Amino acid sequence: MENPIVTPSELKTEEFVVNIGPQHPATHGVLRVEATLDGEIIKDVLPHLGYIHRGIEKMTESLGYKQSIFLTSRMDYLSAHINNHVCALAIEKAAQIEVPARAKAIRIIMDELQRLTSHELWWGSCAMDIGAVTPFFLAFRDRERILELFEQNTGNRLTMSYIIPGGVMNDVRPDFVPKLKALIKSIKEYRKEYDQLITGNFIFQHRTQGIGILSKEQAISLGCTGPTARASGLSCDIRKLYPYDGYEKLDFKEVIDYGCDNWARYVVRMEEMNQSIHIIEQLLDNLPTGDYRTKLKGVLKLPAGEYYQRVESARGELGVYIVSDGGAKPYRMKFRTPCYSNLGAVKPISVGMKIADLMANMATIDLVIPDMDR
Amino acid sequence: MKALYNYLKEVAFAFVSLANGLLLTLKYFVTPWKSIITENYPDNRANPSVADEFAGEVILIHDENNEHKCTACTLCQLACPNNSIQIISKQVETEDGKKKKVLDKWVYHLEMCTFCKQCIDACPQDAIKMTNSYELSCFDRSTLTKILNQPGSKLKEKPKVTAKVQE
Amino acid sequence: MISMIQFSDVLAWIHQLLSSCMAPWLVFLIELVVASVAAVVALLVCVIIMVYMERKVAGHMQLRHGPNRVGWHGVCQLFADIIKLLLKECFTPTRADKLLFVVAPVLSLCVSLLALAPISWGPGLVLWNTNIGVLFVTAISSMGVIGILMAGWSSNNKYALMGAMRSGAQIVSYELSAGLSIVAIVALAGTLNTGGIIESQANGWWILKGHLPAFFAFIIYIIASTAECNRAPFDLAEAESELTAGYHTEYSGMQFGIFYLNEYINMGVVSMVASTLFLGGWQPFYLPFDFGWAHAFNDIMALKFMETWPAWISWVSLAWPLVWFFGKLFLIIFFMMWFRWTFPRLRIDQLLKLEWKYLLPLSIVNLVIIALIVVLGLHF
Numbered sequence: 001m002e003n004p005i006v007t008p009s010e011l012k013t014e015e016f017v018v019n020i021g022p023q024h025p026a027t028h029g030v031l032r033v034e035a036t037l038d039g040e041i042i043k044d045v046l047p048h049l050g051y052i053h054r055g056i057e058k059m060t061e062s063l064g065y066k067q068s069i070f071l072t073s074r075m076d077y078l079s080a081h082i083n084n085h086v087c088a089l090a091i092e093k094a095a096q097i098e099v100p101a102r103a104k105a106i107r108i109i110m111d112e113l114q115r116l117t118s119h120e121l122w123w124g125s126c127a128m129d130i131g132a133v134t135p136f137f138l139a140f141r142d143r144e145r146i147l148e149l150f151e152q153n154t155g156n157r158l159t160m161s162y163i164i165p166g167g168v169m170n171d172v173r174p175d176f177v178p179k180l181k182a183l184i185k186s187i188k189e190y191r192k193e194y195d196q197l198i199t200g201n202f203i204f205q206h207r208t209q210g211i212g213i214l215s216k217e218q219a220i221s222l223g224c225t226g227p228t229a230r231a232s233g234l235s236c237d238i239r240k241l242y243p244y245d246g247y248e249k250l251d252f253k254e255v256i257d258y259g260c261d262n263w264a265r266y267v268v269r270m271e272e273m274n275q276s277i278h279i280i281e282q283l284l285d286n287l288p289t290g291d292y293r294t295k296l297k298g299v300l301k302l303p304a305g306e307y308y309q310r311v312e313s314a315r316g317e318l319g320v321y322i323v324s325d326g327g328a329k330p331y332r333m334k335f336r337t338p339c340y341s342n343l344g345a346v347k348p349i350s351v352g353m354k355i356a357d358l359m360a361n362m363a364t365i366d367l368v369i370p371d372m373d374r
Numbered sequence: 375m376k377a378l379y380n381y382l383k384e385v386a387f388a389f390v391s392l393a394n395g396l397l398l399t400l401k402y403f404v405t406p407w408k409s410i411i412t413e414n415y416p417d418n419r420a421n422p423s424v425a426d427e428f429a430g431e432v433i434l435i436h437d438e439n440n441e442h443k444c445t446a447c448t449l450c451q452l453a454c455p456n457n458s459i460q461i462i463s464k465q466v467e468t469e470d471g472k473k474k475k476v477l478d479k480w481v482y483h484l485e486m487c488t489f490c491k492q493c494i495d496a497c498p499q500d501a502i503k504m505t506n507s508y509e510l511s512c513f514d515r516s517t518l519t520k521i522l523n524q525p526g527s528k529l530k531e532k533p534k535v536t537a538k539v540q541e
Numbered sequence: 542m543i544s545m546i547q548f549s550d551v552l553a554w555i556h557q558l559l560s561s562c563m564a565p566w567l568v569f570l571i572e573l574v575v576a577s578v579a580a581v582v583a584l585l586v587c588v589i590i591m592v593y594m595e596r597k598v599a600g601h602m603q604l605r606h607g608p609n610r611v612g613w614h615g616v617c618q619l620f621a622d623i624i625k626l627l628l629k630e631c632f633t634p635t636r637a638d639k640l641l642f643v644v645a646p647v648l649s650l651c652v653s654l655l656a657l658a659p660i661s662w663g664p665g666l667v668l669w670n671t672n673i674g675v676l677f678v679t680a681i682s683s684m685g686v687i688g689i690l691m692a693g694w695s696s697n698n699k700y701a702l703m704g705a706m707r708s709g710a711q712i713v714s715y716e717l718s719a720g721l722s723i724v725a726i727v728a729l730a731g732t733l734n735t736g737g738i739i740e741s742q743a744n745g746w747w748i749l750k751g752h753l754p755a756f757f758a759f760i761i762y763i764i765a766s767t768a769e770c771n772r773a774p775f776d777l778a779e780a781e782s783e784l785t786a787g788y789h790t791e792y793s794g795m796q797f798g799i800f801y802l803n804e805y806i807n808m809g810v811v812s813m814v815a816s817t818l819f820l821g822g823w824q825p826f827y828l829p830f831d832f833g834w835a836h837a838f839n840d841i842m843a844l845k846f847m848e849t850w851p852a853w854i855s856w857v858s859l860a861w862p863l864v865w866f867f868g869k870l871f872l873i874i875f876f877m878m879w880f881r882w883t884f885p886r887l888r889i890d891q892l893l894k895l896e897w898k899y900l901l902p903l904s905i906v907n908l909v910i911i912a913l914i915v916v917l918g919l920h921f
Contacts (some may be wrong), residue, residue, distance in 0.1 A: 018699050026782045040703070040889055067455035070490035129782045131774060131886025134399060137603035141411050148425070155429030155504065161490040169491060173427070197395045197883070202388040203774060204885045299452075355703075356888045359782050385899065392884065399602040399883045406601045414609070 015043055018355075022051045026129050026359045029369030033346070033358070040354045045347040049340075053373040060333040065091050065300045066164065068333060072320075073159035075337060076371035078121060079314040081107075081114040084163040089244055090309035090320045091165040094302040101288040103167030104245045109180070109283055110162065111311075112276040113150070116187065117143045118314035119273050122366045126266070127198050129363035130207050135198050142190045145183055152179075165300065167293025177284055184277055184284075191273065199270065208262035212349040212361040215260055222348070223341040226316025227272060228365050231257045231264035238312040252279050265364040299328050313338055315366055339371040428506035429489045432459075434480050434522040435503055441530035442523060443501035446477040453496035458486035476529055480522040485515060548859065549665030580657055580668055587870070588805040592619050594871070595805075595878050602882045629794035634697060637791065641695035646792065646799035649688025653806040656681040660813050661735040663823045663862040674735040675727060678814055679720050682769065685807065686712040689771075689778060689788050692800070696791035704787025707889055708778035712769055714896040719765035721904040722758035725911040726818040729755065739822035746821035754910045759819040761904045766811040767877055768892070770804065774884035777892060808874055816869035823862030 021032040030051035036044035056075060060068040069087045073080035085107055092099060124139025147157045153172045154162035162169050173179075198204050214224070219232040229236050237254040239247040255271040257264040304326035310319040316338025323332040342365050350358045402409040413423065436442050446463035460481035465473050494502060502522075512518065559568045593608075593616060600607025608615030633642055659674030661667040671677065686709050693705020727733055730741040741747075747755050768775035779787035789800045816822055825842040828835040844858050887895065 016699060018703075025785060040707075063455050067453070067492060070455055070488060070492065127885060131776075131780070131782060132884060133599075134603050134882050137605065141604055144411070148423075151428050152425040153427065155427050155491055156489060159488070159490075161492070164495075169495060193398060197398050198885070200391045201395050201885060202391040203887055203891075205391075206891055207885060207888060354888055354890065356777075356780070356783050356886070395883045396879060399879065402604060403598065403601045403879075406606075409604050410601070410606055411604045412606055414606075 013038060020358070022048075026362065027369065028125060028367070031367065031369045031372070033362075035355065035358060037355060040356075042350050042353055042355060042358055045350050045358065047343055047346060049343075049373055051373070052370050054370075056374045057333055057335060060330055062329065064328050065302065065330065066296075068330065069164055070159070070161040072335070073161055074370065075335065075374050076313060076315065076318070076339065076368050077158055078118040078368055079114050080159050080161075081110045081163055082311055082313045082318060084161060085111055085245075086309055086311040086313075086318050086320050088163050088165045089311065090307050090322050091300065091302065093309055094305065094307040094322065094324060095165070095300065097166050097294055097296065099167055099245070099294060100291040101246075102171075102290045103292050103294075105283050105287050106168050106172060106292065107163050107245055108247065108250070109280055109287075110150075110154075110160075110168075112279045113146050113180075115276045115314045116273055117146045119269050119276075120146075122269060122314075122363075123194060123198070126360075126363040126366075127204070129359045130204060132198065132201075132204070135194075138190070138193060138197065142187060145186065149176075149179060149183060152176075164293070166296045167291070169293075171292040177287060180280065180284060184280060187277060191270075194270070199266075205263065207356075207360055208266055208364070210261050210263075211353060211357050212262045212265075212364065213260050214345050214349045218345070218348055222344040224316070224345050225341060226313065226338050227255075227265055227268045228316060228342045228345060230255060231268045232260045233258040236317065238310050238317055242310060244309075244311060250279055250282055262360050262364040269366070301326065301328050302330075310336070315339055315368065315371070316342060335374060337371045337374065339366075339368050343367060343372055422508075424506050424508055426506055428508065429491055429504040430507040431484060431505050431510060432482055432487065432493060432502055432522070433505055434501060436524055436527055437530065439530075440524060440527045442477075442527055443499040443530050444477045444480060444523065445499060445501075445529065446475055447498065449496045449498065450493035450502065453492040455490065455492065456483075456486045456488055458483040458488075459493055477523055482520045482522050483518065484510060484520060485518040547665060548663050548862075551859070552665060576668055580660075580662075581654060583662070584654075584657060584806060584809055587809050587867070588802060589619055590871070591805045591808065591874055594874070598875065598878045599882050602879075623798070626795050626798040631794040631796045632791075634791050636697045638695035638697070641691050642791075643796075645688050645692035645695060646796045646803070648691060649685055649803050650799050650806070652681060652684045652688060653803050653810060656810045659735050660810070661739055661817065661822060662866060663859075665736075667736055670734070670736060672732070672734045672737075675723055675733045675738070675814070675818070678810070679716070679723060682807070682810065683712065683716045685769075685803075688803075692792070693788040696788070698791050700784040700786070701788050701790045704778045704780065704784045704790070707780075708771060708788060710889070711771070711775065711777060711892060714893055715765045715768040715775075715900075718761050718896060718900040718904045719769060721901070721908050722762040722765065723814070723818060725754065725758040725904075725908050728908070728911055728915050735817050735822070739817055739824055742821040742824050743827070745827060746819065746824070748819040752914060754907050754914065755819065757903065757907050758911070759815070761900055761907070762815055762819070763873070763876065765896075765900060766815065767880060768896075770807045770811055770877070772804075772808065772877055773881040774886050775892060776881075776886060777889055780886060782886075808877060809870065812870045812873035812877070813866075815873050816866065820869045820873075821865075822869075823866040825861065825865050 015036050015038050018035050018037055019032060020035055021027040022030040027033065032048040032051065034044075034046040034048060035042055036046075054074070056071050059071055063071070069084050072083040072087045075083050091097070120139045120143045124136035124143075127135035127139075150160060150162075151157045153176055154160045154169065156162075214228070214232050216232045216234050218224075219229040219234050224232070224234075225236050233256060235241075235254060235256060238244075239252070240254045252275045255268050255275060257268050259267070302322070302324040304324055307322045307324070308319060310317050312318070317336065318338055319336035321332075321334040321336065322330050325331045345365060346358075346362060346367075350361050353361070434442050434444060444461075446461050448461045448463075451459045451461050460479075460483070461477065462479040462481060463475045464478040466476050468474050489504070491504065494504060556568070556572070559571060563571070596615070596618070597607040599605075608618035611617040611621050633639055656678050658669040659667065659671055659677050661674075689708045689712075690705045693701045693703075693708070696702070726738065726747050729747055730738040732738060732741070742750075744750070748759050749755075771778045777787075779789075781787075784790070789797055792800060827839050827842055844861055
């Protein structure tokens with residue numbers, strides 16, 4: 001007769017697979033993460049892409065250069081201005097278009113405002129992934145103020161298509177500068193509330209500190225850029241390394257943290273918001289006067305060749321690679337989007353952590369799904 | 375002893391940091407008239423908080439004589455990335471016997487428009503503009519295809535004076 | 542107070558009235574049914590207020606209005622929601638354990654309603670006047686986890702299972718410190734009877750006259766009971782951003798509605814216990830001094846001025862203890878809502894660490910100090 005008593009060595013636990021997504025509150029989009037779990041502990045993470053692939057790169061091949069720009073707003077919809085900017089810069093570089101000083105200044109202001117909106121929204125959604133709901137509303141309140149400014153000056157709130165080859169689509173309103181000054185003042189006030197509610201919070205600090213370690217070597221080998229890599233001590237700010245549109249004349253700090261964990265990524269983004277405010281303040285008082293755009297021909301043609309341009313998006317290095325055959329339409333337009341590379345970091349930093357940490361890791365890497373899939 | 379001190383210090387710090395956050399939410403809770411930012415949307419239709427510059431639906435500008443400035447040059451149609459504009463023109467004979475292309479129908483497919491302002495930018499005559507309307511949803515898809523030139527409207531004649539100056 | 546009408550007088554009068562025209566067993570049956578229905582209805586009314594309150598508190602803390610469409614300031618929103626839930630299909634997944642799936646919400650509802658039995662709502666107003674009242678509540682409330690585990694297991698859903706397992710670990714751990722802080726007050730009061738505990742606070746609430754340890758016990762109890770109710774920041778069983786909806790992921794319609802109701806009933810019961818133990822239940826606030834204005838204040842609190850009023854007006858004084866009881870109840874519930882809409886969620890290991898490394902040692906030390914206070918007779 002068999003012994004009915006089960007000894008501890010015979011008790012086995014089994015790994016099981018949980019699909020996080022494509023419809024899941026934590027992925028903020030249609031990313032599917034296949035997580036292999038042993039109880040609460042993550043053994044493996046496998047992200048699946050392609051649920052929101054719209055073929056933007058292929059679509060550009062049937063559109064002109066000017067029209068391609070509006071498509072780029074739809075990639076990383078939280079930093080639409082910056083996406084437009086990289087495309088405009090690449091086209092200007094290829095066609096050797098001179099951009100007026102006023103347009104350059106407006107572009108930088110818009111870029112930095114966009115970075116602020118993006119980081120504010122990230123702050124809210126990061127806190128929400130960690131379990132606090134109220135910060136999300138605070139973030140939306142502050143983001144709304146900036147979006148109102150966008151609406152007044154560019155006409156749209158989310159997908160602006162404002163920065164175009166040769167400058168910007170239209171001049172800013174006469175009351176742009178005073179309104180922006182008031183806005184900057186209120187953003188500084190709001191920043192204190194962020195620290196009061198979340199940064200100083202004991203639970204939040206314990207949820208992020210020492211969790212999701214991404215070493216510098218890993219960050220380099222995975223191609224991570226932006227705040228994700230800078231939190232691992234890697235200097236990779238394109239605004240400093242390959243300045244464009246007059247960033248070289250501005251005084252700002254490249255925020256680098258050596259903590260490598262979620263907390264470091266949080267701190268880097270929070271400090272970047274301060275730096276963005278600092279950049280805008282420098283431009284506000286001496287906004288150049290003059291033309292806001294160089295008039296271009298109706299149909300833009302680039303000389304045959306290959307062109308690459310990169311900018312610092314809110315999430316990292318955003319590059320565009322254009323192959324032109326001399327025609328009115330690009331032969332090939334390839335985007336190097338930051339989220340796609342940063343997504344690679346999810347697995348190495350999550351394995352061995354708890355499932356709740358996976359959400360915190362994905363939140364601090366700041367993934368925007370349409371940016372990966374394009 | 376040091377360990378106990380650190381233990382108690384941690385507990386105290388936890389309480390202080392949590393109380394800080396609680397104070398902020400309490401501040402919002404007790405001052406709703408200051409803190410609430412949401413709008414009672416369908417009730418405030420009379421004065422919506424939408425900027426005049428907001429890029430909504432495209433319209434063809436008509437003046438009081440029912441005249442527009444569109445010369446049917448189709449630049450907007452070419453500039454549109456989504457093919458949401460169709461310019462249907464017709465040939466008419468003017469008094470002096472010359473054939474002339476005039477606008478027949480300015481067809482606007484609102485359902486395909488992404489409000490990218492490329493058509494406004496492309497128009498050499500400033501004949502079209504974007505209104506700041508935002509309630510664009512409807513029950514029937516066919517109502518989204520619009521003909522923007524009003525019936526009986528015609529091209530605005532260029533004033534002779536300015537024509538001379540330009541010559 | 543002597544000349545004024547008491548709840549016990551009213552109840553005795555009703556009992557007499559029924560006994561005069563019915564057999565004793567029938568009287569007992571009718572009283573049983575009427576009393577329990579009255580308690581459940583009272584609690585349901587509380588739940589309705591609580592749900593509305595939660596939405597408004599959440600709204601105002603999040604810079605929103607909260608519900609403001611259905612009825613005046615959205616007061617009818619909950620009724621609209623209930624109608625929606627009743628009309629929805631109670632969907633059972635194909636591979637679910639059908640019996641357990643249906644039983645789970647009902648079981649957890651029964652358990653949380655059972656804990657209502659020994660609660661003293663007012664002077665003499667108690668369903669089951671037993672000398673093990675508080676013990677019964679703690680025993681019953683730890684059974685609530687069975688319903689959650691059942692729901693998680695029977696749904697045949699990984700999210701639900703994980704939520705249920707988390708909830709199991711959480712409730713079993715937090716029972717300990719909740720129990721220990723209850724024991725602290727039981728030691729001070731010297732009785733387990735809820736009515737007795739409340740009467741022992743006639744000259745001041747335990748949170749005030751029990752020195753600092755009673756205050757610590759109160760804080761520990763609030764934290765532990767928030768965890769027991771699976772409320773944020775301890776809502777790991779639901780953990781919206783991780784497990785979508787946790788143990789009730791697969792539930793829809795009124796079955797989900799029962800879980801929702803259950804959460805609020807649990808909150809209500811926990812707050813009633815907290816107000817009974819620490820805040821003097823239905824006792825008004827008395828100053829523990831005996832001089833001039835303090836005396837006058839205590840007289841006003843005891844409604845002494847009503848003694849000279851005609852008898853038909855002094856009926857109003859019946860509501861006085863109830864006002865205090867429900868006031869304290871909603872105060873504690875407000876605290877729990879306040880926590881929920883401010884704090885981030887803890888991770889499962891931090892949750893257990895908080896209990897086993899912080900709350901449990903603290904509450905044991907606390908209990909020892911309280912025991913010393915009781916033995917040395919240092920409390921008021």
